Amino acid sequence: MQLTQFKHWLKSPGKPQPKCVVMSHAGMADYLMEIEFKHQLVPLKDDADGMLMFRNMEQIGDLLKPLGIDTVILRVIDPYDEFSPDNQLSRCNEDMRIIL
Numbered sequence: 266m267q268l269t270q271f272k273h274w275l276k277s278p279g280k281p282q283p284k285c286v287v288m289s290h291a292g293m294a295d296y297l298m299e300i301e302f303k304h305q306l307v308p309l310k311d312d313a314d315g316m317l318m319f320r321n322m323e324q325i326g327d328l329l330k331p332l333g334i335d336t337v338i339l340r341v342i343d344p345y346d347e348f349s350p351d352n353q354l355s356r357c358n359e360d361m362r363i364i365l
Contacts, residue, residue, distance in 0.1 A: 266300050266307045268317065275332050285337045287325060287363070295320060298337075326365035339363045 266274075274280065284301035295318040299306040309317050319325050325337065339361045 266302060267310050267312055267314070269312055271300060271309060272332065275334075282334060285329065285334060286360075287319070287322075287337050287339050289339065289341050296322075296325065298325065322363065322365070330365055335365050337363050337365065 274283070286299045286301070286306055288297045288299060297316055297318065298309040300309055311317055319328075322339075329335075329337065341361070
């Protein structure tokens, strides 16, 4: 979802606050954001269709607070822990609610 489209969506009357998920991958310094749209997470992109990258949570707050969003879900993913020792798929993410 492009940022411009996201901003227009937020201005629609009667719409509930969307679920914003900030992704942090092990070994990666930047954060990515996904928006829940029709029960699926879609990445938030700039108008040139590039992924929006955030260096810290303050940048995320600077973007979302003026739009009326005051909480996000921080999802920490460790791709190195994807499979358990017995080759079963393990849950390798942890969600935290962050107030901006």
